Amino acid sequence: MNPENYIVLAGVLFTIGAIGVMVRRNAIVVFMSVELMLNAANLAFVAFARMNGNLDGQVVAFFVMVVAAAEVVVGLAIIVTVFRSRRSASIDEPNLLKY
Amino acid sequence: MIGNGAVIAADVAPVLEPLTAATGIFAWIWLLIALPLVGAIVLLTTGRWTNRFGHFIGVATVVIAAILAIAMLIEMMGRPADARAFEQTLYSWVFAGQFQVDVAFQLDQLSMVFVLLITIVGSLIHIYSIGYMAHDPDRRRFFGFLNLFVAAMLLLVLADNYLLLYVGWEGVGLASFLLIGFWQYKPSASAAAKKAFVINRVGDVGLSLAIMLMFVTFGSVTFESVFSSAGEASDSTLTWIGLLLLLAAAGKSAQFPLQAWLLDAMEGPTPVSALIHAATMVTAGVYLIVRSNAIYDRTVFAATAVVVIGVITMIIGAIIGSAKDDIKKALAGSTMSQIGYMVLAAGLGPVGYVFAIFHLLTHGVFKANLFLSAGSVMHGMNNGVDMRRFGALRAVMMITFGAFMFGYLAIIGIPPFSGFYSKDKIILAAFEVNLIAGIAAVIAAGITGFYMTRMFTMTFLGKARWDDDAHPHESPAVMTIPLIVLAIGSLGLGASLYYWGDIVEWLAPVTGYESRPIAISTTLLELITLATVLIGVAIAVLMYGRSVPIQPPQKVSVLTTAARNNLYDDATNDIVAVRPTWYAARFLVWFDNRIVDGAVNASAAFVGGASGRLRRLQNGFTRSYALVMVIGVIVVFGVLALVGLS
Numbered sequence A: 001m002n003p004e005n006y007i008v009l010a011g012v013l014f015t016i017g018a019i020g021v022m023v024r025r026n027a028i029v030v031f032m033s034v035e036l037m038l039n040a041a042n043l044a045f046v047a048f049a050r051m052n053g054n055l056d057g058q059v060v061a062f063f064v065m066v067v068a069a070a071e072v073v074v075g076l077a078i079i080v081t082v083f084r085s086r087r088s089a090s091i092d093e094p095n096l097l098k099y
Numbered sequence B: 001m002i003g004n005g006a007v008i009a010a011d012v013a014p015v016l017e018p019l020t021a022a023t024g025i026f027a028w029i030w031l032l033i034a035l036p037l038v039g040a041i042v043l044l045t046t047g048r049w050t051n052r053f054g055h056f057i058g059v060a061t062v063v064i065a066a067i068l069a070i071a072m073l074i075e076m077m078g079r080p081a082d083a084r085a086f087e088q089t090l091y092s093w094v095f096a097g098q099f100q101v102d103v104a105f106q107l108d109q110l111s112m113v114f115v116l117l118i119t120i121v122g123s124l125i126h127i128y129s130i131g132y133m134a135h136d137p138d139r140r141r142f143f144g145f146l147n148l149f150v151a152a153m154l155l156l157v158l159a160d161n162y163l164l165l166y167v168g169w170e171g172v173g174l175a176s177f178l179l180i181g182f183w184q185y186k187p188s189a190s191a192a193a194k195k196a197f198v199i200n201r202v203g204d205v206g207l208s209l210a211i212m213l214m215f216v217t218f219g220s221v222t223f224e225s226v227f228s229s230a231g232e233a234s235d236s237t238l239t240w241i242g243l244l245l246l247l248a249a250a251g252k253s254a255q256f257p258l259q260a261w262l263l264d265a266m267e268g269p270t271p272v273s274a275l276i277h278a279a280t281m282v283t284a285g286v287y288l289i290v291r292s293n294a295i296y297d298r299t300v301f302a303a304t305a306v307v308v309i310g311v312i313t314m315i316i317g318a319i320i321g322s323a324k325d326d327i328k329k330a331l332a333g334s335t336m337s338q339i340g341y342m343v344l345a346a347g348l349g350p351v352g353y354v355f356a357i358f359h360l361l362t363h364g365v366f367k368a369n370l371f372l373s374a375g376s377v378m379h380g381m382n383n384g385v386d387m388r389r390f391g392a393l394r395a396v397m398m399i400t401f402g403a404f405m406f407g408y409l410a411i412i413g414i415p416p417f418s419g420f421y422s423k424d425k426i427i428l429a430a431f432e433v434n435l436i437a438g439i440a441a442v443i444a445a446g447i448t449g450f451y452m453t454r455m456f457t458m459t460f461l462g463k464a465r466w467d468d469d470a471h472p473h474e475s476p477a478v479m480t481i482p483l484i485v486l487a488i489g490s491l492g493l494g495a496s497l498y499y500w501g502d503i504v505e506w507l508a509p510v511t512g513y514e515s516r517p518i519a520i521s522t523t524l525l526e527l528i529t530l531a532t533v534l535i536g537v538a539i540a541v542l543m544y545g546r547s548v549p550i551q552p553p554q555k556v557s558v559l560t561t562a563a564r565n566n567l568y569d570d571a572t573n574d575i576v577a578v579r580p581t582w583y584a585a586r587f588l589v590w591f592d593n594r595i596v597d598g599a600v601n602a603s604a605a606f607v608g609g610a611s612g613r614l615r616r617l618q619n620g621f622t623r624s625y626a627l628v629m630v631i632g633v634i635v636v637f638g639v640l641a642l643v644g645l646s
Helices: A004-023 A027-052 A056-086 B024-045 B054-077 B109-132 B139-158 B162-180 B187-218 B223-228 B235-252 B260-267 B270-279 B281-291 B300-323 B327-347 B353-380 B398-412 B418-433 B435-460 B477-500 B503-511 B522-544 B558-564 B566-617 B622-642
Strands: B086-096 B099-107
Touching: A004 A027, A004 B622, A027 A056, B024 B054, B024 B086, B024 B099, B024 B139, B054 B109, B054 B139, B086 B162, B099 B109, B099 B139, B099 B162, B109 B139, B109 B270, B109 B281, B109 B353, B109 B477, B109 B503, B139 B162, B139 B270, B139 B281, B162 B187, B162 B235, B162 B260, B162 B270, B162 B281, B187 B223, B187 B235, B187 B260, B235 B281, B235 B300, B260 B270, B260 B327, B260 B566, B270 B281, B270 B327, B270 B353, B281 B327, B281 B353, B300 B327, B300 B435, B300 B558, B300 B566, B327 B353, B327 B418, B327 B435, B353 B398, B353 B418, B353 B477, B353 B503, B398 B418, B398 B435, B398 B477, B398 B522, B418 B435, B418 B477, B418 B522, B435 B522, B477 B503, B558 B566
Parallel strands: none
Antiparallel strands: B086 B099
């Protein structure tokens, strides 16, 4: 099996996610971009597992999913709390923690 | 009684005596040191409840040590001359690779005479101190320090290696410091103690460097191995060792140029001046030189330096002693001068070693006698020391007068008093080696006659010039009995050591002995010396016999002014050592503040400034952090791709 196409697809997805994190202001969209990066990594893991013919990569992919789910719970809770206090979901608004 | 001592023993080369293991009574060598040490520990740690009887402990330890020493002497005299050296190893002290040092003692003929001098004169001075310090609230502490001194001094002369000797050397320095500053509430006393300590330190550096050089050269610091392999070392090494040992001796024995502390050391109680600064500690330098004879015999340069230092000190000590009105300082100048004689003799080589020790012994007795007599006078005169306020004390303190007179006749060398034998032998030995040294020794003998007669006349003869509230009286028996014993020593010790004790043959196995022919007869030389002394006496009688002004005259010669100021030794030290050190310290403070601290402060300011700018990166915008992370990851991967992963 040739993993090239899968890896290219994973790379493209990861890049889209990374750019999304860096350029978008809406916290929800930034979150979605993070999910995109995680799933790009998952895709690469699964593709490599398939290529090597063992289950290691698949196991890691499950771990990533679980961690991502937990992270979403915490992250969304923070976003909702910030939104309640500031009436905005912009990621540039809460910038008090600085020099 | 003029002894014709031209040839009294055949020339003896110094042999390295075989050391026999200490058995019988000599197994108790360690006890000589332990006794006074225990006394010192008891007296200094037990506190007030030993105040009432503490001085008896102090006296008892030294007296028992003296009895033990006399028993050892009798035992030693019963043995053949080549079996009189004993060694006793207590335990291994330092064992670091090549460097092996034991706590071990060596008792030979040289150590023996020192042990006797220290313990017997020490005992007498301890007994005397009971009376002299009777009214001092700190008498117990005083006796503790005295015992500490005796223990350290015995360690110094009994050590079988230079490192252990160094321990004793520092110990006597410590005891000297503590006792000079005994009345530490007097600023002058504490300053004098500090001065003595600091100047001694200069000499101590010399000794420690000499020990290091010996270890590097010979691989050992025991007397036995250093002396047996001294011939293998290069000339320059031996010269350096000799000069460094001379520096050490100059510091401890108040020899030029480190003599300035001795006159100030008279701030201590008079028994201290007698024991430490006249009879024993200040002669440690002479012991060091004589003990190291194997080194000085092989280096003409260092031995000559010893002679030069001895001659200079002999003259300047005598000159200073001639101008002082303070009886103790006059005696201190005299001590310097007499030790100058010993150092001169020690530098002459095998011709003089024996007589250096001989004079050291007689001087130890008659100078202790003179100091204790002076202390007795002070005791009766409200602790006054100004001889211009004395006079006519002969009638009121006959015993003190008699003792002082015996010491006086001994030091100026009138036969048959003991100084005559020892000093004349040194003068003779000086002529055997070098004409200039001999003439200087004769001149110094003349000046000795002058200043001692001046002291004697001003104190005991003439008219009474006492303070109004002075009621001179004779001292109690506890003080006069030691004086009488020492006076008898001043009379008889010289002759008995020379004729009956055979001091030359006794010491020759350790130090070696030789005698060289000289151009004039020894009897004539002795007469010349005696005549010079009598001229000095006559001048002093003419100057001070009739009347002595109470105020010191101001119109005096340049030399007198200089001598009153100790020949400007303090001023010289100030210019040579103190001020340069002060300026160097100032420079170093500046260097530290500006350069060292400057570098530290500058780097701190740089870090502070840089971090002030760098923290601007923490701008609070999440997206720029993400950007930095991404850039960081890209950089890391880029570097890995370029360097590692390929």
